[in-house]
Amino acid sequence: MSAVTRTRAFVVERPAAALVAPLLLFDLLVFVAPFGLLLRISLSERQPARAYAEGTWSTGGYEYLLDPSNTLASVLGFTFAFAAVVTVLSVVVATLYAHAMWRANGALRVVLTAGALVSMFTAIVVKLFAAILVISPNGVLNTALVGSGLLSEPLQLVNNAAGAVIGQLYIVAPYSVLAVYSVLSTVDESLLEAARDLGASGPHAFREVVIPHAVPGMLVAGVISFTWSVGSYAAPLLLGSGSERTAGIAVSDLLLREFDWPAAAALATTVTLSVVAALVAAHIGVSRLKVTTDAQ
């Protein structure tokens, strides 16, 4: 049997597997293989002279993570706290923004949609420098606030945690907006009218009709924001101070400055596995939640 006939037989007999195959192959090539390599490096001996000792086995990289003499444990803690804050803000902002987009008509809707899309199409570094121009003490926002007499002193929004959060939010929020909007746009507007007609005030109708419908979109927005923010690098680097050190920054430092590849790989692996664990936990939590609401 030739390779061609064998392939054809496979496609005919198992069309689903055949359709998924290219994707699996791609995944294998760009994710599984590099991640395997990463795992392997993380389990090599650390060697100050070289990046890592090839062919050796050691848990030195992981032990270094737990070494109290460095700050990596607190880096991990900060990373997850940072990601959690950004995620919550991102979902809240996205839900309100998407709701405004959905309720708006004509020109306003176009403007709001463009606002989300244009920011998505802009390169991250450009976006972050633009953010600095707006929110720095001499930036547009502070000049306006102080100039109009609303504030006596400019707000400190760069070189601190607030700056890092704003920068990261600026990166992930547009994706969250689109995730929530895609779900909201399927809400039948007569449902809102029905709620209003049955005596619900505006905020009540939003809570009772819009939010339950938007939950799947909000979950997607949350997952996007969280996974992205756990791996954040540029925003905390450019808009944060030295103490806003995320895992991404720490990995980069270990790789490029300290030339300690096993420790860098160990940190990267730990972060990745933690994210996967967090997503699985969230998934289980959500399905539990669904079961209990259904039972009521």
Add this chain to the structure above:
Amino acid sequence: MTLLKLTDVVKRYGDLTAVDGVSLSVDRGELLCLLGPSGCGKSTTLRTIAGFETPEEGTVELAGDDGLEDVTDNPPNERDTSMVFQDWALFPNKNVLENVTFGPKMHGVEREERRSRAYEMLDVVEMTDHAEAAPTDLSGGQKQRIALARSLALDPDLLLLDEPLSNLDRRLRETMQLELKSIHEQLGTTMVYVTHDQDEAFTLADRIAVVDDGAIQQVGPPETVYTDPDALFVESFLGTSNFVDARVASTHGSRATIEFPFASRFETSVEDTVAAGDEITASLRPECLSVTTEAVRTDGATRSREGLRFEATVDSRLHRGSRYRYELIAGDTSLVTHRRIADRLSVEPGDVVSVRCDSTDITLFDDDGRRIR
């Protein structure tokens, strides 16, 4: 006692005037049908009553504790009205019971009380067994019942129904019409019901308001609207009729001689706005044409005081379920009449027949569609 009063309501969307000066009052306990073709403004009128639209001009008043209160600017949640939507608009994330308890919940009714009230209403619409079901699992007719129960659970002063049965198949629609009528009799809730289906309006309504072009053409009990229309539109919209272009041959005071294109004329009293030479439209209801095979006896008497008599040729005969539809040609005019199977005419296409129509069954309208007789 008046429950709802609309005064000169005007609603515009840009250049389009959807509602053009509607005035209407509805008594407590009444079921009023707004009947008209698509796009005539009847749904917009209903949405204005519910509070989804704010009229540019005019007022909406609802009976309150101290007589009528102006609610024109009140939002929907501050009016004691409830609407049954055309697509029912059941909340997909809530089960049937939660849908029905929603209204009372928003009004701060205690959990136990709102549940018992919901069950009471589910009982009225015979859906108690489906209390735990998801709306998405229900059939169209069942969704319709739930939407009705959801609105009724509020015990609203005024129930608004926006073509609630138009998405159902014909048989189900007829069943639901009768059920709605019995629910109305049972609960006595005042209802304003929008429909484009005249059968539905005649089945349900205490009074019918015929709407066209954003304005109410005529309001009255079903029989009056049907037999005594004020306008050509009302006559043409309610059932089928034969419209014949006629001419006023001469007038003597309030009496006029009307000339028909099929060389027949009759004399009658008309409104005094009519002048000789006016082009008018006569409506001859199909059920009022009597057809015989005898020749028209009165020779020069194609002119008669009692009504119209003329000769026509049978052009076609169509079997339509329980009745036959005959098409007759008189001169250049085509006329339609029908007979039940048992009363069918013993005529074949091509036969010459004599047709009679009593003068009391002929309605006349002037150029602008106003009734002149």
